[in-house]
Amino acid sequence: MKRLYRNGQIASEDSPKLTAADVLVEDGRILGVGLRIQAEGAEVIDCTGRILLPALFDLHVHAREPGSENKETIATCAEAAINGGITGIVMQSNTSPAIDTSGLVRAVLDLGRKTKIAVHTAGAITKGRKSEELAPIGAMKAAGAIMITDNDVPVHNAQLLRIAMEYARNFDLPLASHCEVKELSAGGVMHEGSVSYSLGLGGIPACSEEICLERDLRLAQFTGARLHIQHVSTKIGINAIRRAKKDGVRVTCEVAPHHLLFDHTHVGSYDTNYKMNPPLRTPEDNAALLEALIDGTFDVITSDHAPHTEFEKNNDFASAPFGITGLETALPSLFDHFISKGVFGWDLIVKRYSAEPRRLFKFDPVPIQKGGTAEFIVFNPAATSTFTRDFMKSKSINTPFLNKTLQGLVERVIRNGEEILSR
Ligand SMILES: [Zn+2]
Structure with missing residues (x-):
């Protein structure tokens, strides 16, 4: 036809x-x-x-299956992706159980093949994402995992992360980091600053993300691993990545639309749909992230699609889970806020949300030619x-x-x- x-x-x-x-x-x-x-x-x-425009590819998606099918399934996740113009996703490992064995990698990929999009998956870095013992990285790669990450938590033990990076390098897998120092973030539910003080909410300081990020950059430099930094949210953080790239560190990084569009003042109404991790930072951070997206420091855009039930999100701000959905809103929100106002052009979306994410995994981009x-x-x-x-x-x-x-x-x-x- x-x-x-x-x-x-x-x-x-x-x-x-x-x-x-x-x-x-x-x-x-x-x-x-x-x-x-x-x-x-x-x-x-x-x-x-x-x-x-070429269809989008989103490398940071929480499909919630197995374990939280009340929030999302691989099938509904794929439907949401299609609704947003996304035809390829990389599932994250923080399901229940975590995707930390070759069997689980195969199981989710089997479910993915029943959808109309390309469903890929990450495997966990450590068993159960507990930062105690390495997951079988080679076996997960052989089963089809295309990235390793303990996402939503860092590997707290620097020596374990170093060894994981050596495996990742040897297996030529990108290792993705969620950067956070747990002691600095403990009890925090939003960005630590003037707004958290006035609302009386526990803060997550910018340095919690930045210190972990600097550690991971240094380890990537030391091991030669391909490091991918997830959802960078601060000015100091993105500046550190810009410098590391100049120094030849094999690092890529992503920005999520919400970190460009919203800042911590949006939490003022205690709306839990502005609660995510890393949290919404300051307008100054937003401006630095936008600049880094335009100058090419950010390699890719991702949604960090993180579905939660209404029941959970209707809890009070401090108790509600972190994360918002994003597959369906990402493209229209970027169009509405940036392209339609002439801030950047369609070429940026095609490059950062379609071509580069595919190249990061050595897949072919899908230009219209x-x-x-x-x-x-x-x-x-x-x-x-x-x-x-x-x-x-x-x-x-x-x-x-x-x-x-x-x-x-x-x-x-x-x-x-x-x-x-x-x-
Ligand atoms: Zn995430």
């Missing part, structure tokens, strides 16, 4: 300029990209005013997205965008020759 996407604006990672073109697709491949393509018998889809794989999004910048319970496919609705409207709508998602979303 042939489909002709007529008269769209094609985005690429190479230029902020969009290219007007038709895109002809058959059997999952792009047969042609150009002006006024004639294709007899093709279904014609009018894309006037729409942006066509003749002969390529048809794996792209049709995005309507003139329409809006309202994040109602009905609109969202995630099992959980813990997002600050709940019932809010953002400019821009993911209208269609194409993968493997199929429109896996069309509205």
